[in-house]
Amino acid sequence: MSSLENTILGLKLPTDPRWVDLTKFSLEEILSDHAYCEQKAASNAISLVQKYPDYPELVDELAPLVTEEWGHFRIVLSEIKKRNLVLGVQRKDEYVAALMLHIKNGGHPIDRLLDRLLSFALIEARSCERFRLLSEGLEDEYLKEFYRKFMISEAGHYRMFLDLAKKYCPEEKVKNRWKEWLAIEIEVLKNLPIRGDRMH
Secondary structure (H helix, E strand, O other), rough: HHHHHHHHHHHOOOOHHHHHHHHHOOOOHHHHHHHHHHHHHHHHHHHHHOOOOOOOOHHHHHHHHHHHHHHHHHHHHHHHHHOOOOOOOOOOOHHHHHHHHOOOOOOOOHHHHHHHHHHHHHHHHHHHHHHHHHHHOOOOHHHHHHHHHHHHHHHHHHHHHHHHHHHHOOOOHHHHHHHHHHHHHHHHOOOOOOOOOOOO
């Protein structure tokens, strides 16, 4: 992904280019991990709706997202079966787990909501970047198109979470906290190994 495209997504640290090469040796694992990422995205959207039912715009935006993310899980699962592969065991997403440690637990409830929305926006942006890398770096032409479609979808989700954050918080506050999240992600990525069997 170009520096311009990273700027559009807000990311400050590009994925190590070796990651795409490593995924070529673990197709079953990367597809399985991708499937579980979609499942967790659906679960996270459900969790937000359950926690903030009194935010109608949020509920309206996330309700269809749940359906879309679960549909993505089914699409990836179908691809796994089509290739005579097996859905592996779900493993801890160390990237997401490390990010979640930085969500504010105290203070005003709106600050906690802001952190949840921005952390999910960040995860979607990073997923979008990685899907882009797969769409360009894989040799399988079908999979390149397969991941290009996911890239487009994740870009929309990233934008949606940022827009929701700006709906409930002053734009300057969102901007400043987003910068903090981008700095947090840099440190998280620096402390994680490059693994071709994981999406993150």
